[in-house]
Amino acid sequence: MNKRMEAATKTDKPLFIPFITAGDPTADATVELALTLEEAGASILELGIPYSDPLADGPTIQEASKRALSAGMTLEKALHLVPKMRERGLSIPVIIFTYFNPLLQYGEERLTAQAAELGIDGLLVPDLPYEESEDLGDLCKKHDLALISLVAPTSKQRMEKIAERAEGFLYCVSSLGVTGVRSELDPRVYDFLKTVREASHIPTAVGFGISSAEQVKLMNEHADGVVVGSALVSEIGKRADELRDEETCPNALNEIKMFVTSLISS
Template identity: 50%
Template sequence: MNLIDQKFAELKEQNNTALIPFISVGDPNIATTVDIIKTLEAAGADIIELGVPYSDPLADGPVIQRASERALQHNITLTDCINLGGTLRAEGVKIPLILFTYFNPIFQFGLRPFFDLVKSNDISGLIIPDLPIEEDGEVRELAQQYNIHLIPLVAPTSDERVIRITQHAKGFVYCVSSLGVTGERATFHTGIDEFLAVVKSASSVPIAIGFGISSREQVARFEGKCDGVIVGSAIVRTIENSLPLLADEATKQEGLKQIGDFVASLKG
């Protein structure tokens, strides 16, 4: 069984909702990313999204764009991000890992070599936000062969496409809470609860909500309506604010503690 399925089954038995942090790999460097992820797991994270830095991140707001720029300045590559999975396992990280990347780096890498490397580094899922269901056939077929879940996104504007998207979903369905790019928000799309109910009724796998969730109150607002809550920009911003501390070995633990305390506060 895929680790994502195992985690959601375990959380369902406990009547708990998954907390799924997103981080930008290589911000500020790979070694610190390893320390951050170990901190997130200890703070209660259930699954981790490994964001691949990209020069044209169409779905990402300014906070994640800045993180990508910092990582790219250190020449972080797709290979570095995938190999991080193996490093994390060697460091004792046990929770499922999901790779969040745009399609062009995968295409340039080559589909089968990409899946070979992802599988060998114990990454359990893929999110490719610019690959629509109408064009994902080859990727989905390979993902099934390698037992790596291709996780689809659905938005409040998906309408009649919801059923088509969810019928092929593996792992979970990523429900976009708001229109536009990622980023912290005070309010969500009108009718979000009805949208989640529609997706949940159409899906045979868990559903998780993301885009804009940044506080314990917002996480709690969706617990019970979803099986998982994804938090990205708020965590990436916390990392950004901690960069001066993370840059100095004398203060690094203090910076990691700030990040861990924030994630623990989301978990409640």
């Protein structure tokens, strides 16, 4: 595990892991958003690669992908946003969230080697099953990247196997289905999180549907942190026009910072 990821995950504070889509609404706005999220208390940043067929993503993130693709964002351009963030002072780990098809088209060796060179700390590939992830995992180890594992409520034996191989943090899917804001979480999530936490040698973070300060506070009692995607991406989408404009961008960023602070300050 590289030093940034190790430092971020060895903490007594709950992890806060925001997700944003690269290029939504512009490349420059993505850099500004990353810096704003770190200021607001982000532990690790998930940088999503816009994709035309995002199987695990609900309508909010699908719309963000459309905005980013319309603005000309690509996988290669997204990777090169990270050194721009680093030049501006971003110090937290950055995880690239991409589906397997774009990764395969780009080249697994090429992507992992470039990611390491560009200041990226890990990959998360939601449609790559645990059983088929060994080759990519070996490439990630070669380049000192964490391959972040997703674990969903399945058999205890499978959850334990995933936890055993996991690196960085273990992404616990709060419910089956696609991402999206949910007013209530499935009550069965608590037993699931207990099982995973007992099996895991690294921090656990809950995602899919976490959208309110109450949910963040509750999940932090049962895991080591939370991933917030759709709720944050929705706030970005509401301010897309302002974020595109140099004059109105600072105010929009401040409003997003206040939204994040309200989620994690309780």
